[in-house]
Amino acid sequence: MIPVRGFAGRCVAVLGLARSGLAAARALSAGGAEVVCWDDGASARAAAEAEGVGLRDLGRPGALDGVAALIVSPGIPHLYPAPHPVVAAALAAGVPLDNDVGLFFSSLGDPQWAAMDSPPRVVAITGSNGKSTTTALVHHILTTAGRPTQMGGNIGRGVLDLDPPGEGAVIVLELSSYQLELARALTPDVAVFTNLSPDHLDRHGGMGGYFAAKRRLFAEGGPDRAVIGVDQPEGRFLAGQLAEAAEDMRVIRVSSGQRLEGAGWSVFARKGFLAEWRKGRQVAACDLRALAGLPGAHNHQNACAAWAVARALGVAPRDIADALAGFAGLAHRGQTIAEKRGVRFVDDSKATNADSAWHALGAFARIRWIAGGRAKAGGIAALAPQFGHVVKAYLIGESADAFAAQLGETPHALCGTMAAAVARAAAEAEPGDVVLLAPAAASFDQYPDFEARGRDFAACVAALAD
Known part of the structure; x- marks a missing residue:
């Protein structure tokens, strides 16, 4: 832990109690600050309270009185599209804002x-x-x-x-x-x-x-x-x-x-x-x-x-x-997870938008492409110049029909689930092909995050016969 300097004996509020918020609360306490915390989620508050973190509803009138600074977790908006109510109250009261990264550099x-x-x-x-x-x-x-x-x-x-x-x-x-x-x-x-x-x-x-x-x-x-x-x-x-x-x-x-x-x-x-x-x-x-x-x-x-x-x-x-x-690749970012019968299986679940998927599709010559999820603006239309690398697409998730319409003459199959897509792509793949998960979409229709989607892909690949 890197103790935060400059707030000894002063009250500092932390808004948001995920990983960075909890670490900030601990580091502020280690530096001698009096720390009060809040999160809009009841489960996050309960987890923090179990660690002994002091809670204060920062949305109540007067809750920011005497607070030297408000430390805001990254996911909480402070300007666009609209500031969080606690952030707005801090700005109105003249309470300085910072985050864990600012505290890190000022204390290191x-x-x-x-x-x-x-x-x-x-x-x-x-x-x-x-x-x-x-x-x-x-x-x-x-x-x-x-x-x-x-x-x-x-x-x-x-x-x-x-x-x-x-x-x-x-x-x-x-x-x-x-x-x-x-x-x-x-x-x-x-x-x-x-x-x-x-x-x-x-x-x-x-x-x-x-x-x-x-x-x-x-x-x-x-x-x-x-x-x-x-x-x-x-x-x-x-x-x-x-x-x-x-x-x-x-x-x-x-x-x-x-x-x-x-x-x-x-x-x-x-x-x-x-x-x-x-x-x-x-x-x-x-x-x-x-x-x-x-x-x-x-x-x-x-x-x-x-x-x-x-x-x-x-x-x-x-x-x-x-x-x-010796670099094996970062999980879910173009990572080769297996090779079976001359077919390579690559997990690029982090390719959650068309720009990321563009690079993934450009990396290989013969691709069995697993794509789909919760579509982002424009879908996969911008990827048309890369479709020449795709032998066939296997579409999953709620965007499957929309992606199929954008694929034009590119061969494709509506598979729905990851298990069905992996099984069909593997059955149809030839030696030298790459079965590539590069969804060009968010994961939230079927998975909590892209990591969970990538793990499911890997589990489906592991279940295939060698």
Whole structure:
């Protein structure tokens, strides 16, 4: 646990008692604060009370009197589409807002770090797609290279639940737009922007607000090194804002698909080969084509970003390449879970929108595609250019009929359930085919979350005869 500083003897309120809220309450208490908490859900309140957390209905008149700050959990809106009533009351009363990420950055430093030869460092990774894989990959590379490291934030442990880092340690954080937009302190040593695609637009008031939330990671404190995906206008804009000149080595540009050979520092992948360039010449390279844990161009971008972070932290190219070869992939994100009779089964349950599914479909040549669930705006119409990779689609969930109408001439079957889809796809697959779960839809019609959907896929595959 990282105790929160600056609130000893003062009352701090915590709104939302899921993982990050409970960790914030514990860390505030450890730092000497008087903590009062609330959650709109009765079960969450009961679980917190069982841990000894003090409860106060923060929606009652006068409940925020004497409160020094309100710590808001990431899922609770504070501006768009409308602020939570407790947040609105805090804003009206002039009570400062923060979240666990802001508390983490304001509390992490230790005076003893000045005496260390290699003080701890923080890597923070954000973006629309690929941030979880990039975070896990950086953590894997550092661990394999023998560097003490912890992973947390939007993946793994809550930021305040991490252990205080020691000499030479690196904390690797995945941070969502929800976590970034409210944090009062953001001071990573290395910050990463993977890419941007439409998501959570109601929460951020549109694409401009969404990008602004991501951009805060680079604007609030100013990282020592910025790793920026430049395959989209927003990334190019951000890199241009951060760099003082074309040769500014504090900005590392990364790409999947285009050569980046300018005067600065870049890492890019083309046709399955990664190249690192500095000052107009290539300094390192790596063959990504055989890496089963990182299939497709989108994962090659993740590999480029992770490579750039590791190089910024002083890891040698050969050590990074060895670590990449041993990366098994992140659960439910393009992870190969089995191969039976020459057919590969890949779980990309995290592909909950068309943009994510686009990358999954582009990673393989002959696909038996399991898709469907609770459709998002536009369905799968935008994926039509990728349908040439699909031998046949097997549709599940409440969007099955709508997706069938959008598939056009692409062969498909209405299967309804995961078990039926897996059984039929496996029965019809030929050696060399990939049975790919990339739903292009939310899971909530049949599952509580995408993880549960992915686990069901894996269980159905395991039940098949070898």
